[in-house]
Amino acid sequence: MATQMMRVVSPAEVSVVVGHSRLSPMGSSRRKSVGKCSVAPSLVANPVKDVAMSSEQKVYDVILKQAALVEQQLRSKSNVSLDVNLELVIQGAPYLSKDAYDRCGQVCAEYAKTFYLGTLLMTPERRKAIWAIYVWCRRTDELVDGPNASYITPSALDRWEAKLEDLFAGRPYDMFDAALSDTVSKFPVDIQPFKDMIKGMRMDLKKSRYKNFDELYLYCYYVAGTVALMSVPVMGIAPDSQATTESVYDAALALGIANQLTNILRDVGEDARRGRIYLPQDELAQSGLSDEDVFNGKVTDKWRNFMKSQIRRAREFFLEAEKGVTELSLASRWPVLASLLLYREILDEIEANDYNNFTKRAYVGKAKKIMALPVAFGRSLVSPLRRKQGSQGNA
Numbered sequence: 001m002a003t004q005m006m007r008v009v010s011p012a013e014v015s016v017v018v019g020h021s022r023l024s025p026m027g028s029s030r031r032k033s034v035g036k037c038s039v040a041p042s043l044v045a046n047p048v049k050d051v052a053m054s055s056e057q058k059v060y061d062v063i064l065k066q067a068a069l070v071e072q073q074l075r076s077k078s079n080v081s082l083d084v085n086l087e088l089v090i091q092g093a094p095y096l097s098k099d100a101y102d103r104c105g106q107v108c109a110e111y112a113k114t115f116y117l118g119t120l121l122m123t124p125e126r127r128k129a130i131w132a133i134y135v136w137c138r139r140t141d142e143l144v145d146g147p148n149a150s151y152i153t154p155s156a157l158d159r160w161e162a163k164l165e166d167l168f169a170g171r172p173y174d175m176f177d178a179a180l181s182d183t184v185s186k187f188p189v190d191i192q193p194f195k196d197m198i199k200g201m202r203m204d205l206k207k208s209r210y211k212n213f214d215e216l217y218l219y220c221y222y223v224a225g226t227v228a229l230m231s232v233p234v235m236g237i238a239p240d241s242q243a244t245t246e247s248v249y250d251a252a253l254a255l256g257i258a259n260q261l262t263n264i265l266r267d268v269g270e271d272a273r274r275g276r277i278y279l280p281q282d283e284l285a286q287s288g289l290s291d292e293d294v295f296n297g298k299v300t301d302k303w304r305n306f307m308k309s310q311i312r313r314a315r316e317f318f319l320e321a322e323k324g325v326t327e328l329s330l331a332s333r334w335p336v337l338a339s340l341l342l343y344r345e346i347l348d349e350i351e352a353n354d355y356n357n358f359t360k361r362a363y364v365g366k367a368k369k370i371m372a373l374p375v376a377f378g379r380s381l382v383s384p385l386r387r388k389q390g391s392q393g394n395a
């Protein structure tokens with residue numbers, strides 16, 4: 001989908017790279033609650049390569065793997081100092097990691113202002129790491145959605161992936177990669193979600209229709225659910241959280257999916273003008289709609305009904321995510337909750353536009369944005385324990 005949310009990293013920065021998996025809709029039926037420290041690495045690999053596995057099951061495997069990595073780090077009581085100002089060598093040129101992170105922070109501040117403000121509440125180590133992840137995600141999306149997108153071939157994405165492997169192995173290629181390389185050496189971040197995001201971009205190059213929600217779910221995981229799996233190991237789970245690591249990752253994943261579904265519903269018209277329909281074909285047909293109806297862009301009762309069910313589904317994912325936010329470390333809750341509230345409001349705006357997402361862009365105004373911030377802040381102060389007692393009526 002076309003880049004809308006934020007301005008992008010300059011094409012030059014992206015093209016430096018061009019010169020050269022696996023993974024869950026959140027049906028609660030599939031989620032098994034494991035004790036907080038019981039996600040054993042032996043659970044991680046699914047030895048059965050079952051082609052009939054649903055997308056949700058495939059994604060679930062990645063959650064288990066990421067949760068296991070976090071548990072492992074907790075068990076080994078990682079006493080790595082997170083604020084070492086490590087010197088990094090990038091292609092012979094020494095850079096201080098501080099400079100590399102500062103550059104990431106500048107990109108964030110420029111392209112995602114509200115989000116950048118939110119990160120300022122985090123501890124400096126976490127903030128810098130989130131900036132580095134943000135920049136990598138933005139550059140990756142930029143490859144397929146940015147000004148050079150028409151030159152991007154699967155082999156350019158192969159080269160981007162090779163650079164990803166290099167940076168995970170401590171051999172970053174440029175400043176931005178140097179920051180991420182440092183981040184992944186300090187936090188229990190797995191490479192899989194990063195590879196999966198590239199897979200999503202690959203999918204976007206060749207696929208413009210989604211047979212059913214299972215297919216669409218996998219795409220949403222690739223391009224957005226992955227962001228959640230990359231970010232939570234950095235944001236951290238609250239020490240007083242009683243939730244299982246796995247359930248927190250489930251909630252995080254739900255936020256990625258909800259955001260991407262919302263993105264898709266907002267951008268229906270714009271995507272259609274590029275010949276793309278990110279909507280489940282079977283559900284369109286069940287509502288008596290075809291690709292032609294989407295291309296014609298006429299708001300009919302059939303369209304309104306179809307949109308209502310799509311919006312309902314996105315809201316279910318937001319609800320699932322909301323339950324997990326208070327399990328995050330205190331300082332990470334606010335930016336996450338603020339982004340959740342703001343993104344969810346886009347759905348309200350689509351309704352307010354009478355479901356005309358063909359020619360009207362659903363947009364959350366400045367006043368609403370500003371109002372969401374203190375609301376999110378107040379709610380983020382509720383500790384997981386208080387919430388638990390509160391829900392039992394003891395608070």
Ligand SMILES: CC(C)=CCC/C(C)=C/CC/C(C)=C/CC/C(C)=C/[C@@H]1[C@@H](COP(=O)(O)OP(=O)(O)O)[C@]1(C)CC/C=C(\C)CC/C=C(\C)CCC=C(C)C
Nearest residue numbers: 001002003004134137138224227228231252259324335339
């Ligand atoms: C327990 C719990 C709820 C934890 C929270 C977990 C968490 C931090 C989830 C983050 C969810 C999130 C922000 C997902 C990103 C979704 C998204 C907007 C994806 C976009 C993909 C492609 O979009 P498309 O091309 O269709 O549309 P555009 O027109 O291009 O917009 C992306 C553009 C992929 C690239 C993603 C980013 C640049 C965002 C990266 C953000 C972070 C690393 C920070 C996440 C942290 C916070 C505080 C939200």
Ligand SMILES: [Mn+2]
Nearest residue numbers: 001003141145
């Ligand atoms: Mn994009």
